[in-house]
Amino acid sequence: xERERRVALSIPFRFLGAVAQDSRHALRLWANRPWHxxxxxxxxxxxxxxxxxxxxxxxALLLRSLPFRDPGQxxxxxxxxxxxxxxxxxxxxxxxxxxxxxxxxxALLEExxxxxxxxxxxxxxxxxxxxxxxxLLGVQPVLGRTFAPGEDDRGRNDIAVIGYGLWQxxxxxxxxxxxxxxxxxxxxxxxxGVAPPGFSYPHDAVLWKPANFSTGxxxxxxxxxxxxxxxxxxxxxxxxxxxxxxxxxxxKFDNLPHPPAVTPLQDQLAGPVRNAxxxxxxxxxxxxxxxxxxxxxxLMARTADRAAELSVRSALxxxxxxxxxxxxxxxxxxxxxxxxxGTLVAVWTTSIAAKVQPxxxxxxxxxxxxxxxxxxxVAVSIVxxxxxxxxxxMFAGRVPPSGFRGSxxxxxxxxxxxSLVAVQVMLTIVLLTASFSIGRAFLHIMGIDRGFTTSGLIxxxxxxxxxxxxxxxxxxxxxxxxxxRIRRLPGVRSASATEFLPxxxxxxxxxxxxxxxxxxxxxxxxxxxxxxxxxxxxxxxxCGRDFIDADLRDDAEVAIVSExxxxxxxxxxxxxxxxxTNGDDPPRKIIGVVKGMDYMTPGANHTQVxxxxxxPGGFFSTVVVRVSGRAEDHxxxxxxxxxxxxxxxxxxxxxTMQQRLEETLRRPSFYRTAVLFFAGFxxxxxVIGIYGVVSYAVSRRMHEMGVRLALGxxxxxxxxxxxxxxxxxxxxGSILGIAGAALTSRYLESLVEGxxxxxxxxxxxxxxxxxxxxxxxxxxxxxxxAALDIMDILRTE
Numbered sequence: 088x089e090r091e092r093r094v095a096l097s098i099p100f101r102f103l104g105a106v107a108q109d110s111r112h113a114l115r116l117w118a119n120r121p122w123h124x125x126x127x128x129x130x131x132x133x134x135x136x137x138x139x140x141x142x143x144x145x146x147a148l149l150l151r152s153l154p155f156r157d158p159g160q161x162x163x164x165x166x167x168x169x170x171x172x173x174x175x176x177x178x179x180x181x182x183x184x185x186x187x188x189x190x191x192x193x194a195l196l197e198e199x200x201x202x203x204x205x206x207x208x209x210x211x212x213x214x215x216x217x218x219x220x221x222x223l224l225g226v227q228p229v230l231g232r233t234f235a236p237g238e239d240d241r242g243r244n245d246i247a248v249i250g251y252g253l254w255q256x257x258x259x260x261x262x263x264x265x266x267x268x269x270x271x272x273x274x275x276x277x278x279x280g281v282a283p284p285g286f287s288y289p290h291d292a293v294l295w296k297p298a299n300f301s302t303g304x305x306x307x308x309x310x311x312x313x314x315x316x317x318x319x320x321x322x323x324x325x326x327x328x329x330x331x332x333x334x335x336x337x338x339k340f341d342n343l344p345h346p347p348a349v350t351p352l353q354d355q356l357a358g359p360v361r362n363a364x365x366x367x368x369x370x371x372x373x374x375x376x377x378x379x380x381x382x383x384x385x386l387m388a389r390t391a392d393r394a395a396e397l398s399v400r401s402a403l404x405x406x407x408x409x410x411x412x413x414x415x416x417x418x419x420x421x422x423x424x425x426x427x428x429g430t431l432v433a434v435w436t437t438s439i440a441a442k443v444q445p446x447x448x449x450x451x452x453x454x455x456x457x458x459x460x461x462x463x464x465v466a467v468s469i470v471x472x473x474x475x476x477x478x479x480x481m482f483a484g485r486v487p488p489s490g491f492r493g494s495x496x497x498x499x500x501x502x503x504x505x506s507l508v509a510v511q512v513m514l515t516i517v518l519l520t521a522s523f524s525i526g527r528a529f530l531h532i533m534g535i536d537r538g539f540t541t542s543g544l545i546x547x548x549x550x551x552x553x554x555x556x557x558x559x560x561x562x563x564x565x566x567x568x569x570x571x572r573i574r575r576l577p578g579v580r581s582a583s584a585t586e587f588l589p590x591x592x593x594x595x596x597x598x599x600x601x602x603x604x605x606x607x608x609x610x611x612x613x614x615x616x617x618x619x620x621x622x623x624x625x626x627x628x629x630c631g632r633d634f635i636d637a638d639l640r641d642d643a644e645v646a647i648v649s650e651x652x653x654x655x656x657x658x659x660x661x662x663x664x665x666x667x668t669n670g671d672d673p674p675r676k677i678i679g680v681v682k683g684m685d686y687m688t689p690g691a692n693h694t695q696v697x698x699x700x701x702x703p704g705g706f707f708s709t710v711v712v713r714v715s716g717r718a719e720d721h722x723x724x725x726x727x728x729x730x731x732x733x734x735x736x737x738x739x740x741x742x743t744m745q746q747r748l749e750e751t752l753r754r755p756s757f758y759r760t761a762v763l764f765f766a767g768f769x770x771x772x773x774v775i776g777i778y779g780v781v782s783y784a785v786s787r788r789m790h791e792m793g794v795r796l797a798l799g800x801x802x803x804x805x806x807x808x809x810x811x812x813x814x815x816x817x818x819x820g821s822i823l824g825i826a827g828a829a830l831t832s833r834y835l836e837s838l839v840e841g842x843x844x845x846x847x848x849x850x851x852x853x854x855x856x857x858x859x860x861x862x863x864x865x866x867x868x869x870x871x872x873a874a875l876d877i878m879d880i881l882r883t884e
Contacts, residue, residue, distance in 0.1 A: 156225020
């Protein structure tokens with residue numbers, strides 16, 4: 088019994104000793120072939136590191152729980168304002184939510200940027216909410232209290248909860264902050280609480296105040312908590328029934344452009360980043376799989392070259408399991424070293440993702456220092472080691488005493504390695520077609536005529552709410568003085584201002600403008616601008632004239648329309664001097680037609696009506712400045728001049744228009760670059776894999792080549808034969824790759840708009856491109872056949 092116990096206790100130590108011995112042997116083998124080892128580690132490091140980095144994004148957005156009470160029960164009511172009773176009182180909303188049969192609670196919130204401060208104003212993100220916002224989420228303040236029932240009634244809502252960071256910044260963390268007054272859009276709010284560290288919902292908010300309910304307010308978002316025991320399918324069914332009951336008779340629920348829906352809050356926060364992250368996860372998984380097949384090919388060749396060594400070890404008593412253990416140990420060690428090196432790639436990936444697709448909550452920051460992410464990295468490295476080490480280990484267990492030459496194992500080894508090449512080609516075709524599709528869509532986005540010129544254009548935003556200039560009659564004088572000072576700066580060619588800047592108008596004010604009473608075809612965006620706006624923006628005035636200072640002084644009822652608006656009623660020149668009407672507003676005379684600008688998301692087409700801006704800066708306005716030379720060189724002086732007009736006015740958004748455009752296109756640009764890198768790296772691995780297979784085939788079939796040459800076959804014919812044989816796995820992989828690319832193409836739209844369709848030309852180009860590169864690689868691998876000495880080969884054999 089004691090002996091058996093000792094044997095049992097010694098087994099783990101023996102196993103660890105064998106692993107240590109195999110590891111030392113692996114290090115000696117790596118030292119003998121440093122370049123092969125370095126390539127294998129690099130390929131795996133990129134694959135494992137990229138997978139770990141993208142998984143940290145998926146983990147933060149989709150797997151990590153939200154920092155709220157019972158987050159699995161939290162829901163977002165999408166397009167809630169489409170059916171809720173008019174928001175003319177807090178009482179009406181709270182009566183509605185308390186009658187719900189499937190929701191335990193519902194809270195409203197409305198986001199906005201506004202001026203906030205104590206002695207000096209700053210621009211900050213604010214959220215107005217119903218009183219039960221914090222209690223629904225289960226968030227407790229670090230100091231003071233949150234909102235109490237009834238504090239969203241009019242006259243009782245002049246209070247605020249401030250964020251932890253704002254408390255530190257404005258009050259230096261003073262616990263006596265409760266009862267202090269903070270200004271919000273010119274109105275005093277009494278601070279009643281401080282939110283806990285890290286709480287910034289929604290979207291980096293730093294101050295929360297009870298909502299202002301008003302008739303016609305349709306800017307609400309809504310969050311809810313399901314009642315205990317209510318499933319998501321039951322909630323969706325009950326919600327649909329509620330929508331149908333509350334939808335006005337003249338509207339049909341099925342015909343709404345965006346029907347109201349209930350969705351988990353975590354999915355809503357992830358938004359479009361969810362699908363994009365999953366697509367990137369699939370892309371880096373393909374990269375890792377290609378890397379594994381390539382390393383497996385490399386190790387298969389090494390195993391064949393080590394046939395004599397493995398045969399000797401087998402003859403000396405090593406079992407098949409022991410030989411397989413040795414090779415698996417080498418593979419796992421290689422994978423773990425690559426995973427360690429891949430940490431740098433993972434950190435780089437998460438840092439880029441944080442800039443391109445930041446998380447909605449501060450607590451969802453992407454990090455590899457997370458137990459789930461670290462466990463994923465370890466699991467991926469182990470699985471990768473097993474994937475590319477399994478085949479070499481299997482062949483090691485079948486090593487005959489005489490090695491591989493001329494045996495069935497050699498044929499099986501060649502077939503396996505060619506199959507791995509076919510798999511690499513298949514996966515590369517998928518990535519290559521995706522990169523072509525996304526690249527083409529990105530070039531289309533870049534080539535869109537946005538109606539303005541970005542070079543030499545500076546933009547700086549200001550907001551007058553809560554300042555001495557924020558009252559009627561003083562806004563215009565502030566901007567006139569500001570523009571006058573800017574125009575006197577050296578290098579400034581022109582300057583103007585607008586309340587809606589192109590590319591940044593995520594929403595718009597406007598309506599159905601009519602021309603001489605004729606019904607319009609669609610709503611139009613109303614854009615208040617200052618004189619000289621179109622010349623400053625580099626917009627093309629097709630006919631008529633621009634606004635002038637006299638239009639502001641005389642309160643002239645004039646307008647300039649976009650070309651697409653004029654096209655609804657005829658040609659551009661036909662619209663001049665006609666009357667523009669919108670509801671009960673006075674008619675406006677059209678004095679000009681301008682080429683339309685891209686005000687919404689890139690490529691969106693909205694007609695525009697430009698109006699003279701007589702009271703700019705209420706919400707915020709942006710000053711635009713056209714300069715000679717590089718716009719970056721004039722940013723600081725334009726900003727300083729604007730601050731000199733009134734230091735109390737917050738100045739923000741100091742950027743060139745080119746920088747704004749690059750920010751708008753940052754996400755599609757990143758996806759284009761990422762997928763292009765995936766495809767390029769995969770193509771490199773395929774080339775190396777094909778070259779390795781053919782080079783190894785030449786070295787193993789040297790005697791056969793000598794016999795063929797001795798019998799009169801020319802070197803060119805031998806190389807042609809190897810070329811045909813080498814292209815067979817490429818053809819097989821291409822056929823499978825086309826099928827895979829066709830299946831994945833419909834998901835590319837989540838990365839870049841317009842990238843979903845992949846045409847026949849793209850497929851053909853991808854296949855021919857890979858075939859040409861493969862043929863070049865095979866021809867290069869067989870070039871030494873022409874220099875073979877037949878007698879030396881036959882004599883050696």
